Amino acid sequence: MKGTKIMSVFQLFWNLILGISGGIISGIIVSRIFLIQGDFQNQINSFDLLLRKLGYTSGMLFGIRTVQEFSYDSDIKMHNEMKKEGISTEEEYYKAHIDVNWISKDRLVSDLLKECKKMNTSLKDELMDLHINESGLQKILDKLNKYVSSLSSTKEMSFSKLNELEKQCKEILNDYDLYKNTSRKTLLTLILKDKVMIVLYILVLLIIIATVTAYMLHI
Numbered sequence: 001m002k003g004t005k006i007m008s009v010f011q012l013f014w015n016l017i018l019g020i021s022g023g024i025i026s027g028i029i030v031s032r033i034f035l036i037q038g039d040f041q042n043q044i045n046s047f048d049l050l051l052r053k054l055g056y057t058s059g060m061l062f063g064i065r066t067v068q069e070f071s072y073d074s075d076i077k078m079h080n081e082m083k084k085e086g087i088s089t090e091e092e093y094y095k096a097h098i099d100v101n102w103i104s105k106d107r108l109v110s111d112l113l114k115e116c117k118k119m120n121t122s123l124k125d126e127l128m129d130l131h132i133n134e135s136g137l138q139k140i141l142d143k144l145n146k147y148v149s150s151l152s153s154t155k156e157m158s159f160s161k162l163n164e165l166e167k168q169c170k171e172i173l174n175d176y177d178l179y180k181n182t183s184r185k186t187l188l189t190l191i192l193k194d195k196v197m198i199v200l201y202i203l204v205l206l207i208i209i210a211t212v213t214a215y216m217l218h219i
Contacts, residue, residue, distance in 0.1 A: 018207055022204075025204055036197075046132070060112050064113060065162050067108050068109065143168065151165060
């Protein structure tokens, strides 16, 4: 009778210890999951802001392309008219059409490029302060850094350079779209592979083993 009473008290304390331990660990697991999720979302949000500026530079590049293509078409038209009118130089053509409000293509392209580089500098500064540790985002970040460096070193905007930059920009945006489509899977992987979470998984497993053992031994 006395032995049974001692066993009952021991069983009570044992179950109490297991219950408290399980509750504490469960709370830590939930907190850790929220922490991982919050950090991951912050990285996504930071990247979204970067890509807004990337979109702005992309818009400027589109403007430069439009100006250059329009200028190219205008040059062809002008030279055709020069042949018809018997004008040998562009300077003579401009004088003959003084009533037309001529806009300097080079100046317009230069202004657009300056504006583009201004935003690119801002983008570069943010990249230096950015905290990204998720491997998938880091790969896209590497491509973004190359794009920023390439645009920074551009002095004159040729069609080949435009094609190169637009290709880089499109690739970055496509990669990021694919990344966001699999972001839930990425988050789950981060949670499962987190070192702290692995320790917690082991502790939960030990509690389960202890509970099953106690039940089998009728503790």
